[in-house]
Amino acid sequence: xxxxxxxxxxxxxxxxxxxxxxxxxxxxxxxxxxxxxxxxxxxxxxxxxxxxxxxxxxxxxxxxxxxxxxxxxxxxxxxxxxxxxxxxxxxxxxxxxxxxxxxxxxxxxxxxxxxxxxxxxxxxxxxxxxxxxxxxxxxxxxxxxxxxxxxxxxxxxxxxxxxxxxxxxxxxxxxxxxxxxxxxxxxxxxxxxxxxx
Amino acid sequence: xxxxxxxxxxxxxxxxxxxxxxxxxxxxxxxxxxxxxxxxxxxxxxxxxxxxxxxxxxxxxxxxxxxxxxxxxxxxxxxxxxxxxxxxxxxxxxx
Numbered sequence: 289x290x291x292x293x294x295x296x297x298x299x300x301x302x303x304x305x306x307x308x309x310x311x312x313x314x315x316x317x318x319x320x321x322x323x324x325x326x327x328x329x330x331x332x333x334x335x336x337x338x339x340x341x342x343x344x345x346x347x348x349x350x351x352x353x354x355x356x357x358x359x360x361x362x363x364x365x366x367x368x369x370x371x372x373x374x375x376x377x378x379x380x381x382x383x384x385x386x387x388x389x390x391x392x393x394x395x396x397x398x399x400x401x402x403x404x405x406x407x408x409x410x411x412x413x414x415x416x417x418x419x420x421x422x423x424x425x426x427x428x429x430x431x432x433x434x435x436x437x438x439x440x441x442x443x444x445x446x447x448x449x450x451x452x453x454x455x456x457x458x459x460x461x462x463x464x465x466x467x468x469x470x471x472x473x474x475x476x477x478x479x480x481x482x483x484x485x
Numbered sequence: 486x487x488x489x490x491x492x493x494x495x496x497x498x499x500x501x502x503x504x505x506x507x508x509x510x511x512x513x514x515x516x517x518x519x520x521x522x523x524x525x526x527x528x529x530x531x532x533x534x535x536x537x538x539x540x541x542x543x544x545x546x547x548x549x550x551x552x553x554x555x556x557x558x559x560x561x562x563x564x565x566x567x568x569x570x571x572x573x574x575x576x577x578x579x580x
Binding site: 296299 | 496501521
């Protein structure tokens, strides 16, 4: 493969084809977004369910301490496996998105486990706003509109949560996971499948 | 006919390599080989030519006891690519 008598049209076509092929190897299929949306939805649905049955105090910390770390371990293994399988190099953008994901995730875990009492009722809206920032940045980075819109809606739900009674915070978090993670994740998955047909 | 075009970049494989690096910033040898589907020997030759021109930096190291060659685009390489694309556009749409 080496040809030096390329026409300008062939050169431009080669450039756009190579850039497109390279980008495709980096594309995320929405799998991780759906996973995190589902975990968040499940955690808050279970918390709500246990609060109705009076078992909230017993099970609250268990679900948060089991499901979120399990999700983090799975994400780490999945991302590392994908990088190794596809031989994907680390790009500046990839590093920014990855680092931001871990930093936001760790901060949310620390806030939930250590500073729960300090945050009080502000915890749920702050979580939603932190998640929203992450979703918007990822959406803008990969230029995927449903993710940007999902992130903006999640941000608005976060601010809106300050205005509702704390007993409805569980619903805000479930709605936020659905709007910010699950729906954009499924749409991203569908978009990638269409591209690969 | 295309004398003004940068001869270093006006080659199919070298152009592919630089296009990959324009997208990723840096990449290892295996990634370039998988994406271009070219022979390893041919890629090595073209990488040397790009390195001699100062368009890329090559760092050889070991990863899990295996040799790992990382190739990164330099600012000179990025500028050369941008100039090359602008020149191509002039050929296609001369005004």
